[in-house]
Amino acid sequence: MLLHQLTAKQIQDNIVKRKISCKEVIEDLFNRINEKDSLIKAYISLDEESALERAREIDGKLSNGEDLGVLAGIPIAIKDNICTKNMKTTCASKILENFIPPYDAFVVNNLRKEDAIIIGKTNLDEFAMGSTTENSAFQITRNPWNTEYIPGGSSGGSAAAVSTDIAFMALGSDTGGSVRQPASLCGNVGLKPTYGRVSRYGLIAFASSMDQIGSFTKDVCDAALLLRVISGYDCLDSTCSTLEVEDYVSHINGKFDGLRIGVPKEFFGEGIDREVRNALMNALEIYKKNGAKLIDLSLPHCEYAIATYCIIATAEASSNLARYDGVRYGMRNQLSDDSIMEMYCRTRAEGFGDEVKRRILLGNYVLSAGYYEAYYLKASKVRNLLKSDFDEAFKKVDCIISPTSPTVASKIGEKMTDPLEMYLSDVYTNIANLVGIPGISLPCGFTNSGLPIGMQILGRHFEETQILKVAKLFEMETGFHLKKPELD
Amino acid sequence: MEYDVVIGLETHAELDTDTKLFCGCSTAFGSEPNTQTCPVCLALPGVLPVINRKAFEHTVKTALALNCEINNFVNFDRKNYYYPDLPKNYQISQNYFNLGNDGFIELNVKGKKNRIGIHNVHLEEDAGKLVHPEASDASYSLIDFNRAGVPLVEIVTKPDMRCIDEVEVFMHTLRNILLYIGVSDCKMQEGSLRFEASISLCRKGAQVFGNRVEIKNLNSMKAVLKVLAYEISRQRELLERGEQIVMETRLWDEISAVSRRMRLKEESHDYRYFPEPDLVPILVDKKNIESIRMTIPELPTKRHQRFVSEYLISEYDAGILTESKSLSDYFEECVKLTSNSPKELTNWIINDVLRVLNEKKKEIQDFNISPKMLVELIEMKSEIGGAIAKEVFSEMSNTGKDAPTVVREKNLKPLSNTAELSSLVSEIIGANPKAVEDYGNGKESALSFLVGQSMKVTKGKANPKTLLEIFKEKLANSP
Amino acid sequence: MDIDSKEIIKLANLSRLKLDSRETDTFKTQLVKILDYVAKLDELDLDNVKPAFYNTQLKNVFREDILKSSYPQKTVLDLSPSNVNGFFKVSKIIE
Numbered sequence A: 001m002l003l004h005q006l007t008a009k010q011i012q013d014n015i016v017k018r019k020i021s022c023k024e025v026i027e028d029l030f031n032r033i034n035e036k037d038s039l040i041k042a043y044i045s046l047d048e049e050s051a052l053e054r055a056r057e058i059d060g061k062l063s064n065g066e067d068l069g070v071l072a073g074i075p076i077a078i079k080d081n082i083c084t085k086n087m088k089t090t091c092a093s094k095i096l097e098n099f100i101p102p103y104d105a106f107v108v109n110n111l112r113k114e115d116a117i118i119i120g121k122t123n124l125d126e127f128a129m130g131s132t133t134e135n136s137a138f139q140i141t142r143n144p145w146n147t148e149y150i151p152g153g154s155s156g157g158s159a160a161a162v163s164t165d166i167a168f169m170a171l172g173s174d175t176g177g178s179v180r181q182p183a184s185l186c187g188n189v190g191l192k193p194t195y196g197r198v199s200r201y202g203l204i205a206f207a208s209s210m211d212q213i214g215s216f217t218k219d220v221c222d223a224a225l226l227l228r229v230i231s232g233y234d235c236l237d238s239t240c241s242t243l244e245v246e247d248y249v250s251h252i253n254g255k256f257d258g259l260r261i262g263v264p265k266e267f268f269g270e271g272i273d274r275e276v277r278n279a280l281m282n283a284l285e286i287y288k289k290n291g292a293k294l295i296d297l298s299l300p301h302c303e304y305a306i307a308t309y310c311i312i313a314t315a316e317a318s319s320n321l322a323r324y325d326g327v328r329y330g331m332r333n334q335l336s337d338d339s340i341m342e343m344y345c346r347t348r349a350e351g352f353g354d355e356v357k358r359r360i361l362l363g364n365y366v367l368s369a370g371y372y373e374a375y376y377l378k379a380s381k382v383r384n385l386l387k388s389d390f391d392e393a394f395k396k397v398d399c400i401i402s403p404t405s406p407t408v409a410s411k412i413g414e415k416m417t418d419p420l421e422m423y424l425s426d427v428y429t430n431i432a433n434l435v436g437i438p439g440i441s442l443p444c445g446f447t448n449s450g451l452p453i454g455m456q457i458l459g460r461h462f463e464e465t466q467i468l469k470v471a472k473l474f475e476m477e478t479g480f481h482l483k484k485p486e487l488d
Numbered sequence B: 001m002e003y004d005v006v007i008g009l010e011t012h013a014e015l016d017t018d019t020k021l022f023c024g025c026s027t028a029f030g031s032e033p034n035t036q037t038c039p040v041c042l043a044l045p046g047v048l049p050v051i052n053r054k055a056f057e058h059t060v061k062t063a064l065a066l067n068c069e070i071n072n073f074v075n076f077d078r079k080n081y082y083y084p085d086l087p088k089n090y091q092i093s094q095n096y097f098n099l100g101n102d103g104f105i106e107l108n109v110k111g112k113k114n115r116i117g118i119h120n121v122h123l124e125e126d127a128g129k130l131v132h133p134e135a136s137d138a139s140y141s142l143i144d145f146n147r148a149g150v151p152l153v154e155i156v157t158k159p160d161m162r163c164i165d166e167v168e169v170f171m172h173t174l175r176n177i178l179l180y181i182g183v184s185d186c187k188m189q190e191g192s193l194r195f196e197a198s199i200s201l202c203r204k205g206a207q208v209f210g211n212r213v214e215i216k217n218l219n220s221m222k223a224v225l226k227v228l229a230y231e232i233s234r235q236r237e238l239l240e241r242g243e244q245i246v247m248e249t250r251l252w253d254e255i256s257a258v259s260r261r262m263r264l265k266e267e268s269h270d271y272r273y274f275p276e277p278d279l280v281p282i283l284v285d286k287k288n289i290e291s292i293r294m295t296i297p298e299l300p301t302k303r304h305q306r307f308v309s310e311y312l313i314s315e316y317d318a319g320i321l322t323e324s325k326s327l328s329d330y331f332e333e334c335v336k337l338t339s340n341s342p343k344e345l346t347n348w349i350i351n352d353v354l355r356v357l358n359e360k361k362k363e364i365q366d367f368n369i370s371p372k373m374l375v376e377l378i379e380m381k382s383e384i385g386g387a388i389a390k391e392v393f394s395e396m397s398n399t400g401k402d403a404p405t406v407v408r409e410k411n412l413k414p415l416s417n418t419a420e421l422s423s424l425v426s427e428i429i430g431a432n433p434k435a436v437e438d439y440g441n442g443k444e445s446a447l448s449f450l451v452g453q454s455m456k457v458t459k460g461k462a463n464p465k466t467l468l469e470i471f472k473e474k475l476a477n478s479p
Numbered sequence C: 001m002d003i004d005s006k007e008i009i010k011l012a013n014l015s016r017l018k019l020d021s022r023e024t025d026t027f028k029t030q031l032v033k034i035l036d037y038v039a040k041l042d043e044l045d046l047d048n049v050k051p052a053f054y055n056t057q058l059k060n061v062f063r064e065d066i067l068k069s070s071y072p073q074k075t076v077l078d079l080s081p082s083n084v085n086g087f088f089k090v091s092k093i094i095e
């Protein structure tokens, strides 16, 4: 087997057993990146030099017999909306094109502490707004299974990098499905933890009450390994949980006793691809064969989720993105006699792409005088109804299974025309963000044309162990995750 | 035509904390620009706020001292508006669930008691400071973000004030309360205390208030009073000419002493308030409230009344003594240390202590003479005489030495040695035959003259009481 | 649902975005479409429903009033598009 095809855990075992050096891993990986990234365009920036230096340090530690972190030597890619000290963090936006944060995000700091090696920053829809990774100011990332197709989004760069074997792991962010959906479309494992499980400090905000950092990995075990490292209390994030972090890896292989899987009728209705539906039905059969009980249920307010999400996400975004004004950092566009107002308007018009502008406008609309009650307050109430729907459901079931996305990857350019249609495609994922529960997407089949299909497993708040375990069972029974795209 | 004046006031006071509201940067005043900033208070991408507990508790304390109801569910809201000194282009403030509501302040306006309603008390962050270069042709402005994120308590009154005198007393009373409870240093020259006023005029006795004008940019209490006087006459003139008052925001121009339109009501900001998702709500339970209430000292109005009734000093004097908490503490400490009358202590403090503090531009906390030292001096007065006591006081205030030391070092101890004084008296009697004769003829004032002569010779050091006795004795025995 | 162009211009100002007339038209059409869609929420009777603003059960999260070191002036000014004498620099602000 080729080095780059190994999982993170496997590569680390090899490093720790000193079968290969960290340096070799990095060199091999960068060779592959140089070969393949031009086809996929997963990375916005790469830092081979620092990666090699870090590799040498870790090799040094290893030969000195020093203690190593739990991610020692594992090369990891970071979505370019997560701040990395002394390394450009652009949000795929012209407005932050040359922004170099003077600090590390909490998760990045944890990765460094555990001796992971940060290799580069991956492409995304500008400010994580989009589901295709076409809304990047710099490049369009392609789906490794077919480069004519989108990788999904907004964390399309991270998803594509892992599936292309040009990163062993990657971090993304998930506000409405931006980890799970591209994982599904690219055929790898995407985990969105519970809101508050992973600190948001250093994640460039899109919608604060729903943003959550998540991971892309080649299998479930790696997801468990990475979650352990990025989770935990952070005194710099007021919304970050103080609950103790579990040892996910050692719990994912457990046996189930009467697992109850919820199958919400709303997630298998109109608009779902036939092939996606079939793959999901087969998957449910596999669980049944393994002793799980399938329970039909209803989440009655599901149909209002997209509308609710649209209001809350854009309202928060309009305010979160107000700070990009050309005063303290980032781009400034100004004619010599511009007033400050003109400078603001010109900078932001030039710095933001259409999707971002659209959401800023919409967010300001729903918050503006006289509309707060009609939109934001109303949406917040529906959000409560959605929470109750899930509370009720989780009294009867241990997890909920659905497709991650109603369709597989679409062709590049296909969805750009109608923003509303794009928002609607997040139908199965954004509900988890509205209510804050964890979700995982993993491959559960392929279409005839060879595109991956993803299955989503949703769990109760802070029950990441449970969904990882449920996912792991499927992975062992099927092995879809082992299939690799052929890239020439 | 007679008009009623309706005035409301918004006060912002910087809370006395070591660090900013949402980050660990210092709140110290007067540092080099942009040296007290960090990613959080500069609103760099990806940062998040965490509330300073002390700032929150200070706000609760303020609300309690202003007799507010404390909301048991408190959260923060974003107030969205663009201004270059506001790093996030929204201010984290409170709108939907203010910390305190519906309180009041009791005023004493020229002996008349009055209550001004407090609409709400809430916590928010300050903005940075804009600096406009002196040169009038400068085409740019500068920003210092050191102040950005400093905690502010905002106190909003109901439109309960009806004249400028009331406003003046209100501002002083409020400032005094904030100082008493120790939540703010209220230094106006450092911008720790700032006001915004709203004012409307209506026909006397009318049920409906007139259109409101808001005035910003008031950096001193004097400016508040001046702008209100200006606005009253401006609005009255307009009304008398039959014109309408427009709802607007005006700025006070200190130099030209006029107010100018900043924006009309229709142009007013659309703040798009919504709950701050980066912070979690705060539940304030009864226990919290009570434990904070315990830290509130006796407030100035109450202390004022108590001083009058307990120490039998005048309303006026009690007013001066309670003007600052530390001064009134000083006074009470003195009272406790002596059996001398509080009235005498009051005179010393008001006439001498305050004069010296004023001259030296010092606060009572930094005063050289402790209550114990002052009391010791006052108790020595009967022995050394008033004139010397004043001299000793002045020396003490300069050097910080106590009274006995000053008296000893400057050799100010009165001559009470009877033998010494006796020979002095004989000398004076010999040298002033005319006065002696007058006294013999029943002219009592001659005796004072003789005592005075002795004091002159001893440079005031003789004990006048002893002197008098010796004179009487000698003159009675003389042929 | 309809939004007139005046409203879009006001909205663009509120958003600090300079839009040309083509953008104004496109955004207007798209916004109207999205707002028509979200009007779906009007189907629900929400009179007795409490809003859920937060996605966490956490309450009373504070930090203590303890000084941390700030960033050096140079570090923060180096991020800025324009600065002079230790200050961030912008066009003249006229109040």
Ligand SMILES: [Mg+2]
Residues within 6 Å of the ligand: B093, B124, B154
């Ligand atoms: Mg305010």
Ligand SMILES: [Zn+2]
Residues within 6 Å of the ligand: B020, B023, B024, B025, B036, B037, B038, B039, B040, B041, B042, B149
């Ligand atoms: Zn700071």
